[in-house]
Amino acid sequence: MTPLCTQLNLTTPIIQAGMVWVSGGKLAAAAANAGALGTIGAGSMKPDLLSQHIQKAQALTKKSLAVNVPLLYDKAEEQIDTALRLGIRIFITSAGSPKIFTKKLKDAGAFVIHVVATPELAKKCEAAGVDAVVAEGFEAGGHNGRDELTTLTLVPQVVDAVKIPVIAAGGIADGRGIAAVLALGAQAVQMGTRFVATQESSAHDNFKQAILHAQATDTMLMMKRSVPVRLLKNSFYEEIKAAEETCADKDQLLSILGHGRAKAGMLDGDLIKGELEIGQIAGLVHDIPTTEALITRLMSEYRAVSRAFPMFP
């Protein structure tokens, strides 16, 4: 066990990431029942829908659940109030300053985790009273930092920079990856891409199948200077790539991005025009198991690796 897992009452060091369009109450409850921290991704939900997902999850598990709230959405505070009212006491906040809601959440008795992409932001989180940070690397799917620090370089530098527990995210999809980041000093992992391809995820089956067929080189971080986002390569990706190669400005890129592309791709299964947010580790995903079977396998792989470390004289 690690101190963070003990504190959060987890029997595995795994946090199922909250993701837009993909991680509703069903996935979060299944992850929680298997000993991980189950997280509902509020980013794609209006407060009413979030309320439904939380209640659905609570009907399926007695374990504590988390809600992920991207702070850039204008309804972030309503989402937080909704979750608090329904008894949620673990929050993962991202895409905004840790100063905005940490005090409010702490005053309500919540455990606050904030997502960071640099050691500097981790220090600011600690100063703001955040309880733990997710150190998320360049290889992660979806929205990403601008400094392009990879998980392997980011995690140990965040561990050295703060005293609060560090959770590693980005590039982890099997027990080898869990062991690797725990070796770096992380107390848990947050995994997104791997959980998209589970029975309980809300991703469209077309999207799940596309992940199964992805090769190692099939994702790319795009819009690195404006709003960096890692995408599976498809026609939509090609549109953005072409615009970037001719030096399109931020407004032109945002107009290509448009509205509803992420929902079209990930929830409705439009693999051509849809925006398919996924991590670089998609190439290592080869099946669509139940969440319980996945977590059992991940821990079995982790134990095998951690018991068989090569020794040197």
Added chain:
Amino acid sequence: MTPLCTQLNLTTPIIQAGMVWVSGGKLAAAAANAGALGTIGAGSMKPDLLSQHIQKAQALTKKSLAVNVPLLYDKAEEQIDTALRLGIRIFITSAGSPKIFTKKLKDAGAFVIHVVATPELAKKCEAAGVDAVVAEGFEAGGHNGRDELTTLTLVPQVVDAVKIPVIAAGGIADGRGIAAVLALGAQAVQMGTRFVATQESSAHDNFKQAILHAQATDTMLMMKRSVPVRLLKNSFYEEIKAAEETCADKDQLLSILGHGRAKAGMLDGDLIKGELEIGQIAGLVHDIPTTEALITRLMSEYRAVSRAFPMFP
């Protein structure tokens, strides 16, 4: 031990990387004497100078040494012939097809290691008869692949793709990093950045000091679409950044790159106009030890991490 370390007669799983302007005979011999694989970087040397460095190293150690040969240089074959004539039987080749020289090197009785940035190229190396691959991630210093696969995602996918041993490179500067990539299935690590800041490296002291002062976010991979190279941020980096932001073409970028910038920066210590090739893990480098003291510390850290893995029920 790992099978690769046994085969190469190493007492540590550490390969000191061959690097332009930085890794001559002195550093390679010191690394070899401390139980690592010492490597002379031939990329910045004419065959005569390479010959001098090999003989200097051989006078300082009885251990086997390696030579790193970037295949894009027109003198690559002369470098190989020079090294073979002086008894070198471990070669690390990069920046070219493994088909070009592998047969020649194998016929001469050499052990051939080729650097790859994708699982696909690793398979081609195996088919060409290469003995082991270095899987080098996006976070590595200097020249880099175009697919931007990070060490954490690249290594396990290369391990799964080939039967030959895999060496991890990019983002490793302490014992935590060594344990992390060995957990991913690597049989050894190749470290560059960490060895630049040693007593025996040929880097100018200005460059070593700049590495000590580097923060986590002080490097960036530039020229991603032409000749990707990871640089420490300085005036030279700013010139390239400005050109890329206005969509300069490859020829314009190459003219900024010019000639002799790498030597000016790394060997002659011009921190303003020089090209400073260094890895993203520079932010974790805080001292300039002897190579022997460094390797002793790395293994001590590695043992501490590998013996204290968190266990879960």
